Amino acid sequence: MSFETQIQESQRQVAEFQARVRDVSAAMDRSQAAATLDIENATLEEVHAHSATMNANIAELIMGLDDVTSKFSRDFDEMRSKTTTEKLIGFFAKGKSEVMRQERLKTASIDDKLQDLIGKSDVIVKLLDGQLAVLIDHKGRVETNLTETLAERETVVAELETLRADIQDLDPKVIEIENRISVEQDAAARTRLESELADLNKRYNAMVQDEQVKLAKSQTLERYIEKGKTWVDSLQNQAATQMVLINKLQTDTKQRVVLYDALTKSLKTAQQQDVAHRINEIGVKTDQEAQAAMAGIGSATNRRMAEMMEAHEGHMVFARKVLEEKAKADERFARRFAAIVEQHDKNAYGA
Template identity: 40%
Template sequence: MATLQNFDAEIAKTNQVVQDMRTKIEQSGAVLDTLARTDKKIGDANFDLENARIEDVLKQQKVMEGNIADLIIGLEDATNVFGAEFESMKNYTGWESFVGIFSDQSKQRMRTDRVRNMSLAGNLQELLAKSDTIVGILKAQKQILDQRYKTSEASLSQVIERRKATMSGLETVQKRIEELNPMLLDIENKIAASTSQKERTELEGERSKLATEYNEKQAKEQELLAESQTLERYTSMFQTFVDSLNNQIAAQSTLINKLTIDTEQRIVLYKALEDSLKTAAQQDVAHKINTLGSQVDNTAEETMAGIGAASQKHIGDLLEMHEKNMVATADIQRRKKLADDAFARRFDDVLKKHNSANYVQS
């Protein structure tokens, strides 16, 4: 039986990266939620720290998605590696060939008995267990991303509204400062021109009040200006954060879709091939099969196409679903092509890197 070297270790390592990302995403989301509260004072003190954390999340995102994409490609590689076992099922052993010299009927019977007693459940269960684990990681992460995206998008909208309110307040203050300038100048001129001590005293009192208001408005202008600039920086940073969450959700959907369809097709092909090999009437079809996965011969696939259950199901459930929900070859091929195309567009670099390395070995 073929083995996937380091596959479980890679899954564990990827899962750890996902856990680290979740922690940082929640931390960044909490900061964003805090900024959305209009009564919360903000400053630049933690901006660099938060920006670094988001940049780290973006880097880990690429690593995590690349690792899982590589694992999914690895499952396809494993399918082809397992193909060697199927070749042994359809070919005659040396002893069977020797017996065939004397009796072709005995040779056929020996091969039929051997194939009938040979189970592929082990291969299916190993492949399915790894698919289950990866799908579990992906779906759990997607659920968290969906939740955080909704709350973070709402918080970002509030932060944007908060900045708008700050800008509006700043404009109001600046307008008042513009009004106070000529008023102060005018009262200064009146004081200079006045010859009445009483009038001068009243004017100086008015000037004092205007000067106090002017100074307060200038201080408020600086405060609102600083707050607006800080909110602008945070808004830009968290827009990147929210966009990243959206991008991660899209990537998770692409990965889940491909893995699910691949698993459905893989199980259907395995089961149908096993059935065809175990049924003497289907031996001609079996001989037309060269490889599995994307390289199954169209003629053979016509007898094998169908759709399995979701990849998380147990083997018994999958085979039962296969029998109850057969569909046309064209449909499963169409769905797989769409999934493969979407996967290739998003993970082209991973595919190229993977194809240049020996990821799965027997």
């Protein structure tokens, strides 16, 4: 599948996912939830399953950038090695062959490929960003609804408690009237007491019925709150996943751009082939690490991704601290690593 088709497929999945999120959030809306509470667990699970597929697809897309990067290694190979003509000439004159290779390298440029890499990475980031914005928006809305519902449930619970206290207050009155009826001799007074008792019983029954209604309402709200909380958690999880993917992709692309360019410039200035070869190995190793990390994303659970994000942030803080302390030394090392590798080789081989 080409990158473009893959992007389209992912865009379609993202759109579908967002529609599902909208559906669930709409069902979560207070006004509708009061009537019917139809967010079944199955619906939530369906959304989860769908988001898993979608994220796997996006992770694949990120890994698909490897096709772009593999074009770079082909370029590096060409820069490092000699062409057939150069080899042929090298058979007669080693120096001349090296001069030819260096002449060829003068015109070598990977800028266009780097721009392509950045462009493709930006497309994926935009896709993820849009997705993240939707998730955060829905999370916010559901949370607002939840706050309102929590307040409402509190009111209902308070009313329920008052009602129960009132019902308890009625009990002694009923007992008292019943006692008075049992000792009353006068028929008229007795009738009056009995109708009073009937009224009291009517009131008692009405209150008990009201208690049942309030109890049911409180339970409904409670269930709704529980579902809402689960949904918020789920949206939160999704958002975290998006952030990890965005972060990973951006970091990788930034690293690759500078590294590949540094590698090209080093290859251009490197005098000896084996120096060039060793510099190239640094790049290969870095990319292998990047690839391994990215493969991890595809299969990782949300939990693992969250861990990764924490680890990554920890690393960033650490890196910045180091930077503040010995900024100049680091900068020199990084910026001129070609010169240092060369120097290192000179020392190591006593040349």
